[in-house]
Amino acid sequence: MIRSTSRLAVTTVALFMLASPVFAQTQPTASHLAVARDVAISSGMTRSFDVMTEPLLAQLQQMNVTRPEVKEDLEQVVVMLRPEVELQKQKMIDAAAKAFASRLSEAELKDIAAFYKSPAGVKYVQTQPGILDEIVRELATWTQNVSEYVMIRARAEMGKRGHQLN
DSSP: OHHHHHHHHHHHHHHHHHHHHHHHHTSOOHHHHHHHHHHHHHTTTTHHHHHHHHHHHHHHHHGGGTOGGGHHHHHHHHHHHHHHHHHHHHHHHHHHHHHHHHHSOHHHHHHHHHHHHSHHHHHHHHHHHHHHHHHHHHHHHHHHHHHHHHHHHHHHHHHHTTOOOO
């Protein structure tokens, strides 16, 4: 029992010592996080945070439809909440920055940020929503076509082997 406990302790210490440099590397510097935050914003990624928070406030304002007597107070509350929601959005931007910083070096992020600030990068960010919409539409058609193709081919191959798939 003592022998297995001491082996466990030695193994734990060894693993901790080996992992320590890895843990140290995962703590980005302030400048690394700042560049990562810049990439998150300039890439257009943070638009999705607006898309999620604005409807919440709009939905809150729509509550006055069922209770018109609270309309004015509710509008004031929405105005009051907007900066608080913005702080929550900033927390999400910080989380995105940490995700970028944990996977990309500061130098890589600087290169990426430079791209997003270039004319081509700005245009890419501007056109990206439309491009993604088009890709999603195409993906639905492609998925259906590939599914049908796979079934046709699988049935044909199974038929060659004397099996029938329904």
